[in-house]
Structures are given as C-alpha cells and as structure tokens.
Amino acid sequence: MRITKAESLQQEYLRIKKLSEFDLDLYELRDQFKSLMELAGHIAGTEVSVVNLIDNYSQWTLSAVEDEPKRIAKEDSICAYTIRSSSFMEVERLDLDDRFKNKAYVVGEEAYRYYLGMPLTLSSGENVGSLCMLDTRQQDIGLEKKQALAVIAREIVYKLEHRKKLNETLHTLSETVRIKNQVAHDVRGPIHGIAGLAESVEEEDLSADEMREYFSLIKKSGYSIIEMTDEILNSGRENEVQSSRRINMADLQERLIQLYELPAKSKNLGFNVFVNREKGQLKFSRRRVLSIFGNLISNSIKFTPSGGSIEVHINIINTEIGKQLNVVVQDNGVGMSSAALENYFEDVSELSIGTGGEKGFGLGLKLVNELVHELGGTMKISSEIDKGTKTSILIPIN
Incomplete structure (x- = not known):
C-alpha cells in the first residue's frame, strides 16, 4: 500500500525526533565506533568504512581514520536512500546510477564507484543512519560478508541505545542524591521546630490550654513534613528522566x-x-x-x-x-x-x-x-x- 505524502513526512519527523533523543556528541562517538568501523572495512575489503548519521538537514560521517566528523547535505547522501529501506542497499556502479552519477564524490578526485550501506535500525524501528562502505573500484561482496556487516550494524545500534540507557541511569542516580539532599534540607527546619516545642513541653510547667497549643503546633509541623515529602516523591516520579551529562x-x-x-x-x-x-x-x-x-x-x-x-x-x-x-x-x-x-x-x-x-x-x-x-x-x-x-x-x- 502506497503511503501518502503526509504519512511520509510524519514518519520522517518521528525518525529525526528519535535521533535527537540520543543527545549525540559526534566527537565522543567516533572513539566508540572506531574498532567496529575498522572491522567492517576488513570484512568488506573496501577502501572506506564509515558510520553515517542522518538528521533533518545533514549527513554526519564518522571515520576510523579521521578525528573530525564530516558533513554533507542530506540531499547529496546515498545513505539517505538506504535509511528508507529495511535491508541493505548496494550500488555496484555509482557512475551509472542517475541518482548519484553527478555527485561530487563520483565525478571528483575520489571518484567512488561502489557503495554498500547497512541501515542502522533502532529497536523501535526507525533508521537513523547507516554503516557505509565505499570503494573507487567495483566490488563483489558475497551474502555471507553482507550478513556479517549487518551484525556489525546491529552492534553499532546496540552501543547507541546502551549509551542512552547509561545516561538515563546516571541521571537516576544523580536525581536520587538530589532528592536526598532536598529532603534533608527541607525537613531540617520543621524537625528543629518540633524538637524545640517538645523541649518546652518537657521543661516548662504548662497549663492544659498551653499544652494543647503546643501540641497543635507540633501537629502542624508534622503535617508540613508529610506534605513536603509527598511533594518531593511525587515530583520524582513525574519528572521525565533526563541526561545527567x-x-x-x-x-x-x-x-x-x-x-x-x-x-x-x-x-x-x-x-x-x-x-x-x-x-x-x-x-x-x-x-x-x-x-x-x-x-x-x-x-x-x-x-x-x-x-x-x-x-x-x-x-x-x-x-x-x-x-x-x-x-x-x-x-x-x-x-x-x-x-x-x-x-x-x-x-x-x-x-x-x-x-x-x-x-x-x-x-x-x-x-x-x-x-x-x-x-x-x-x-x-x-x-x-x-x-x-x-x-x-x-x-x-x-
């Protein structure tokens, strides 16, 4: 069934929003993916093996051999086609493909001829990028090697999602410390008040009316502590988990x-x-x-x-x-x-x-x-x- 333009736009919006939830720092990611990109290049035997992440406007490229991430416009990306698929995308001759034959990386100094891309598919189903293989020569990569590259692509996604879960866990820990400190600070005042009132009741000779007044104050202070702790615990449950970075x-x-x-x-x-x-x-x-x-x-x-x-x-x-x-x-x-x-x-x-x-x-x-x-x-x-x-x-x- 052919999807409508509105449905296509909604899918793309959900995809880029899902990518934004990872709060990615491209400079930090490169080191995490370096060994996997090197392994993918060794298996495929291609000159280039990179990870491409594709947002609303750009393709950001992480390479095992370059420290700086590179950017090209999304409309110039081959991987922008790969992320529309649930399977790998292979182009044996980029220079003969009408979609890519006029791109700078096909007619320029690098003059790439071969492309293989494995989509990076999140557990929720969105494709946020690809594991990309490029070569200036034609390649014949067999099914077994493609299956191995698909495993590496899944490992890259695992690292992305594990990183997100780790950040959420770190936030939960820091939030626990914050709540503990808040409870200690907010409860200290009323507790001191209750202790002071109790000492007065213990040390002074008070009438029945004065006793009732003191106990009324103690009760109010006790209720104020209960209200504060309820508020703190409820807010802790309601707040969305945020990154602690x-x-x-x-x-x-x-x-x-x-x-x-x-x-x-x-x-x-x-x-x-x-x-x-x-x-x-x-x-x-x-x-x-x-x-x-x-x-x-x-x-x-x-x-x-x-x-x-x-x-x-x-x-x-x-x-x-x-x-x-x-x-x-x-x-x-x-x-x-x-x-x-x-x-x-x-x-x-x-x-x-x-x-x-x-x-x-x-x-x-x-x-x-x-x-x-x-x-x-x-x-x-x-x-x-x-x-x-x-x-x-x-x-x-x-």
Whole structure:
C-alpha cells in the first residue's frame, strides 16, 4: 500500500525526533565506533568504512581514520536512500546510477564507484543512519560478508541505545542524591521546630490550654513534613528522566563552531557564536541542547544567501522562575511571511528549497519547538521577508 505524502513526512519527523533523543556528541562517538568501523572495512575489503548519521538537514560521517566528523547535505547522501529501506542497499556502479552519477564524490578526485550501506535500525524501528562502505573500484561482496556487516550494524545500534540507557541511569542516580539532599534540607527546619516545642513541653510547667497549643503546633509541623515529602516523591516520579551529562557555555560555543563553521563558510556566510564570558564556565544539562542548536543553525544556513551572516548568542539569566538558558539565533536570510510563520508548526509542510538549492520539508523548527516545550521552555520566532529570522529560546536550568 502506497503511503501518502503526509504519512511520509510524519514518519520522517518521528525518525529525526528519535535521533535527537540520543543527545549525540559526534566527537565522543567516533572513539566508540572506531574498532567496529575498522572491522567492517576488513570484512568488506573496501577502501572506506564509515558510520553515517542522518538528521533533518545533514549527513554526519564518522571515520576510523579521521578525528573530525564530516558533513554533507542530506540531499547529496546515498545513505539517505538506504535509511528508507529495511535491508541493505548496494550500488555496484555509482557512475551509472542517475541518482548519484553527478555527485561530487563520483565525478571528483575520489571518484567512488561502489557503495554498500547497512541501515542502522533502532529497536523501535526507525533508521537513523547507516554503516557505509565505499570503494573507487567495483566490488563483489558475497551474502555471507553482507550478513556479517549487518551484525556489525546491529552492534553499532546496540552501543547507541546502551549509551542512552547509561545516561538515563546516571541521571537516576544523580536525581536520587538530589532528592536526598532536598529532603534533608527541607525537613531540617520543621524537625528543629518540633524538637524545640517538645523541649518546652518537657521543661516548662504548662497549663492544659498551653499544652494543647503546643501540641497543635507540633501537629502542624508534622503535617508540613508529610506534605513536603509527598511533594518531593511525587515530583520524582513525574519528572521525565533526563541526561545527567552537563556542559558549560564555553564548551558549547567551541562545539558549535567545530560543527557548523565549515558548512557556513561553504555558502560564504559569516558565522559567530557569542557567550557571556562571565558565566562561561557555569554548567547545565546538555539534554537536547545540541539538537536544538543544530536544527536552528542548519535552518539559518539553508535560508541565508551567500554573503549573509548568522549569529548565535548564549547566556544564562536569572528570571522569576529561576535560572534559564537564553538562546538567540539570528540570520539575515530570506525570512518568512507572517502567514508562513503561523503555519510553520503544522504536521505537514511543503517542500522548501534553500538559497543553495538545499531541499527540506520544514521539519526543523517544528522539532525544535517540541524539544523546547518538553524541557519546560519557551520559543519565539520573528521573521520578515528578505530581512531574516530571529529565534529566541528560554530553557529552565538547574
């Protein structure tokens, strides 16, 4: 049964949202996958063996022989086709395939001819990337070797999912310590009050009315302790498990520059990330942060023409509800009309073309909006045709 465009877009949205839940740091992942990529290359006998993860806009490549992750646009990716399948995808002659024969990696200096991709399928069913084999020569990889490569692909997924579970477990442990400390702090005051009242009852000669008044105060203090512990225990059950990994603004600035400076330069765009240096070392949960920034910056790169600029401002501010991470991403790109802005968070979006010909379906801002609200934050967007877009976000932190 052929699926509709709306169903296809919904599936893709769920796929990129599932990938965002892993809170992946590409620089950390490379070391975890290095030995598996080397093993895959040895089994296949190909010149290139890499792991590709595919988000809303980009394919990010992790290699056993290169320290830095590489990025290409999603529409230039072969693996973007692989993730649509439940099985491996093989292209014996890239230069004869109409989908790929004009790609830079087929006609350029590397001139790849052969491709084999094994989808990285999560236990929930979504394909978030592939184990990719490339060679400048034609290859004949037998079924037995392909089955072995499929096993390696499953091991890569296992490592991804195990990493996520480990982060959740670490958070549970840290949350337990936080609750213990909160209980100790909140209960100390009422307990001291009860002890003081009890000493007074014990040491002083009190009338029956005075005794009743003291016992009434003791009872109220006891109930206040019960209410506090109930509130703490209930909130501990209701809160979604969050990653315990933390990051500061200075490190976040460096990571964003590492990941997005080159894509911006490839379109001749100015790209700057500013942080409040006085608070640069303050740490906060990194949960969803890289996904939020990545989608906003990629969206700006897509819709800002050559010669334009993108600015990212990061700060921690004090508000009535406590400390919040204040994020502003601003560009001077093509912008959006008020009508387009009103409809941008609908489930189905039309195909949009970036200033460099990049393709997309407008899922990035929809995803960011949902991630921000899951964190208890707020998001505001202002935009004007031919003047650019400004996205402002506040996320509570502790």
